[in-house]
Amino acid sequence: THRDHKFFPEPQKFDPSRFEGSGPAPYTYVPFGGGPRICPGKDFARLEILVFMHHLVKRFRWEKLIPDEKIVNTPIANPEKGLPIRLFPHEA
Numbered sequence: 395t396h397r398d399h400k401f402f403p404e405p406q407k408f409d410p411s412r413f414e415g416s417g418p419a420p421y422t423y424v425p426f427g428g429g430p431r432i433c434p435g436k437d438f439a440r441l442e443i444l445v446f447m448h449h450l451v452k453r454f455r456w457e458k459l460i461p462d463e464k465i466v467n468t469p470i471a472n473p474e475k476g477l478p479i480r481l482f483p484h485e486a
């Protein structure tokens with residue numbers, strides 16, 4: 395469903411505005427599954443990722459080592475080489 399044009403026009407395009415307002419229709423965006431067996435680590439994982447991203451963005455400038463790295467579906471969309479980046483710490 396994540397790549398279904400019916401629910402997500404231009405599915406490969408990075409477009410966070412898709413999640414604004416009421417966001418995607420129920421059961422179309424399901425990175426953690428859904429229903430009674432939905433991932434019980436969902437909120438923990440989201441918080442952890444948020445904290446990690448906060449520190450990454452606030453403390454470092456960073457650049458991708460492979461600018462046009464391919465995304466492969468395994469079946470989850472992943473950067474082919476693991477998204478290597480170079481970090482440059484901001485001055486304190």
Ligand code: HEM
Nearest residue numbers: 424425426427428429430431432433434435436438439440
């Ligand atoms: C980005 C991180 C994560 C993603 C994308 C993810 C995704 C998923 C998905 C898609 C399922 C299957 C849900 C379904 O059958 O409908 C699942 C199940 C599960 N996840 Fe996660 N998960 C993540 C992190 C975590 C963490 C951090 C934990 C534990 C601390 C966790 C524990 C579990 C468990 C125990 C199940 C099995 C639930 C069941 O079958 O009743 N997950 N997860």
